[in-house]
Structures are given as structure tokens and as C-alpha cells.
Amino acid sequence: MARQVTGAARRVADAAEVLRDEKFNARRIELAEAALETLGELGFARTSLREIAQNSAFTHGVFHYYFSDKLDLICCCVRHYKAKCVTRYDDVVATATSRDALTEGFLAKLAATLQSEARMHRLWYDLRSQAMFEAAFRKDVLEIDKSLEAMIWRIASRYAELGNKRPASSPAALYALFDGLFQSALLKHLAGDKTAIAELLDEVRRLLPTVC
Amino acid sequence: MARQVTGAARRVADAAEVLRDEKFNARRIELAEAALETLGELGFARTSLREIAQNSAFTHGVFHYYFSDKLDLICCCVRHYKAKCVTRYDDVVATATSRDALTEGFLAKLAATLQSEARMHRLWYDLRSQAMFEAAFRKDVLEIDKSLEAMIWRIASRYAELGNKRPASSPAALYALFDGLFQSALLKHLAGDKTAIAELLDEVRRLLPTVC
DNA sequence: CCAGAATCTTGACACTTGTCAAGAACGAAT
DNA sequence: ATTCGTTCTTGACAAGTGTCAAGATTCTGG
Numbered sequence A, B: 001m002a003r004q005v006t007g008a009a010r011r012v013a014d015a016a017e018v019l020r021d022e023k024f025n026a027r028r029i030e031l032a033e034a035a036l037e038t039l040g041e042l043g044f045a046r047t048s049l050r051e052i053a054q055n056s057a058f059t060h061g062v063f064h065y066y067f068s069d070k071l072d073l074i075c076c077c078v079r080h081y082k083a084k085c086v087t088r089y090d091d092v093v094a095t096a097t098s099r100d101a102l103t104e105g106f107l108a109k110l111a112a113t114l115q116s117e118a119r120m121h122r123l124w125y126d127l128r129s130q131a132m133f134e135a136a137f138r139k140d141v142l143e144i145d146k147s148l149e150a151m152i153w154r155i156a157s158r159y160a161e162l163g164n165k166r167p168a169s170s171p172a173a174l175y176a177l178f179d180g181l182f183q184s185a186l187l188k189h190l191a192g193d194k195t196a197i198a199e200l201l202d203e204v205r206r207l208l209p210t211v212c
Numbered sequence C: 001c002c003a004g005a006a007t008c009t010t011g012a013c014a015c016t017t018g019t020c021a022a023g024a025a026c027g028a029a030t
Numbered sequence D: 001a002t003t004c005g006t007t008c009t010t011g012a013c014a015a016g017t018g019t020c021a022a023g024a025t026t027c028t029g030g
Helices: A002-042 A049-054 A060-066 A070-085 A090-095 A099-116 A118-131 A135-162 A171-190 A196-211 B002-042 B049-054 B060-066 B070-085 B090-095 B099-116 B118-131 B135-162 B171-190 B196-211
Strands: none
Touching: A002 A049, A002 A060, A002 A070, A002 A118, A049 A060, A070 A118, A070 A135, A090 A099, A090 A135, A099 A118, A099 A135, A099 A171, A099 A196, A118 A135, A118 A171, A118 B118, A135 A171, A135 B171, A171 A196, A171 B135, A171 B171, A171 B196, A196 B171, B002 B049, B002 B060, B002 B070, B002 B118, B049 B060, B070 B118, B070 B135, B090 B099, B090 B135, B099 B118, B099 B135, B099 B171, B099 B196, B118 B135, B118 B171, B135 B171, B171 B196
């Protein structure tokens, strides 16, 4: 009987701990999301914990309660960012039933994300560059890069499939191409070039049929 | 006669000023070169003027004598970097007399630069990302990007010419492709991936005949 | 050789940074 | 209602930041 009681108590305690953990983790993500705001605004180099705290509903001490240090926080930000952006084009891929539909859906999303989420995207490029200096970022960054490559590959494969073809190049080359174009367009867009987005769309529209 | 004397004096004074200016500028470049060492090692975010000074033969005060502020220094670094890297493949393009020779020359230089100048390249990607946040960098960065695009285009054009063809895509797309591949390979290389360089070479070797 | 300008060194300044610890506020179980 | 563990606030700390100015040093023209 003693055993059963301890067993039951154990189970209750475990459940409580799981609950606490979930709450803890939810808070971490809340904080990471707040941090992403400021990071997207100022970039990695100019963002301090106090600045993050001031642009949020939290005080700077909380961040040290939930994260072991600044790198820990930013790693969490990066991981959280990943979940959001990797599925961006999945709808389009799933619903498009013709090459043209896929093209237009893809381009529309591309333009929209470049327009409205420029800050998050520049942060991604910033952090990817940081990973070249800071080893702590590398694992997560490389993983996200792989996911993005896969995302592009899904689009290209579907596009090829709709034309009864096969992609003409490797996943790595395709991702490099689109990522490079996007990065360049983003910089121009942020520099005030009003034609940057349109030029990106033109380029991609021209390119798609030649690579898939 | 008074006029002639003043005229002569003027000329001498002017010459002296030009000389001083040249000396001044030479020193600026020396300082920028020293700064590039530390920037390449630590990245933009973690590099301070004192750190730069400590890793060089200068004291931190000198930097403020030659540069109005930190951004001014780094802009000078960026501009100086440009001059060095834009001509990297010109020899190969000028001397190659067959597609194979151009391919092998290009790949060899590509591998060598990725291997031995990884720090400078990661700094370039870092600063290009910074330009997305810091307007002061944009003009120079966009200019360098254009130069690099032109550099790639010279290689591709020559490669196509040697096969009596014409490049199959736009300068922007070609640059995006190679830059994206290089950036990815650099990150993997810095992360300790021993196969990164070889994979880049394979990819480029496969790609060249299909795009030009 | 010497005066004045150019160059450089040094030390200080005001401020920001990440980190931490002491304790206040809060919530839940007894 | 009290107690205890969790969560959060506040203020402090040492270290590091860019900037500047006063003075030492070096260079240069007369």
C-alpha cells in the first residue's frame, strides 16, 4: 500500500513538474519573441538585453531567470524563428494544381514576405553571418539552412512534377540561387530601391522554367 | 613679379599639401588594414577600437586622429577590401585559352581563397548583413556587390565565349548562384566540415557548363 | 638649429554592457 | 492563513565602450 501511495504521489508530482516545465518553456518563447522584435530592429551587434527588455513588457532581470546568458537567449530566438519561416510556402505547394498557379502563388508569397517581414529576414542573414564567428550559433543555423534548402526543394520538385519534368540542379544549387537572389533583393529593398521586389519577381519568373 | 612669387609659392604649397594628403591617406589605409585583421577575427559585433589597436602597432588614439568615428573607419576598411578582392580572378580569365583551363583555374583560385582567406570573406558577409541595418554602410556595400557581380559575369562570359555560347542567365542570377554557394560552403568550412570545399568545387564544375 | 605644425600617446570622461544577488510579490498547497 | 517555492524587480558591480582633450613627441620649413 505504501508503494501505491508513493506511486500515486510520484505521478502527481511528475505531472506537476511537466506542467511547470511547459509554463517555463512558454515563457521562454514569449521572451524570445519579444527579443526578436528588437533584434530585427537593431541587429545582433547593437542589441543589448536592456534594450530588449525596454521594448517589451518585461524587466531585464527576467531574461536572466529564463536564459543562462545572452547567447542562450539568442539561440532560442533563432530556433523559434525557424519554426515560423520554414513552412511559409507549404500551402502554395499543397494547393497549386498547375505550373502557373504554383508560380503565381510562390511569387505572391515571396513579395509579401519580403515586404512585410524584411526585419526578420535581415536578422536571419545577420545571425547566419554571426555563426561564421560564433561557434555557439552554428548548429542551429546550419540546421535552419538545411530546412530552408528542403523548403525550396519541395517547391522546385512540385513545379517540375507539374510539368512532368525533374529539377535540373541539386537542392544545394537551387537554394543557393534563390537565397542569393532574395538576399540581394532584400538589401536593395531596405536601401530604398522601389524596384527591387519587382526585379526579384521578374528574375524568379524567368528562372523557374529553366531550372525545373 | 609679386604675382609670380605668390604663384610659385602657391604651387609649392599646393604640392606640399598634396604630399601631406597622400601620406595621410596612406596611413589611413595602413590603419584600415590593421583593423581588418581584428574585424576578420572577431566580426563587426565584437570588435572594439581598443581591440583593433592592441592587435596592431598603433595606439587607440591614432584611430581618432585619422577617422572621424568608428563607422568612418569601418567604411574605409570596406572600401579598401573591395580593391583587393574584385580582381581575384582576372588573371585566370585573361590567360585561359580553353574552357577546361578556365574551369580549373577558377576552381583552384576558388578553393585557395576559401581556404586561406576565410576570415576576410566572413567579414564581408558580416558587413553586408550590417548594411541591412546600418544605412552608412549601404552605398559602399552595394557598390562592392555590383563589382563582384561584374567579376562573376566576366568569368561566365569568357567561359561561354570559349565554347561559342552565351551565358544562359542574367548577371544578377549568376552572381546570386555563385555567391550563395560560396557563402554556404564558407559557413560549412568554418564549422569544421572537411568536405565543404570539395563539394563546392564539384557543384561549380557541374554547374558551369549548364549556365554558360 | 629652432619654431611651429603635424602626429601620436596617454589618461580621463560619461555611458553602456552582461551578470548577479538580495529581496519583493505572487501562487498554491497545507 | 501561513508557509514555501516560484517568479519577478531592483539596484549594484566590474568590465568595456566610443570619444575627446591635453600634452608629449616627431617632423619640417626657414
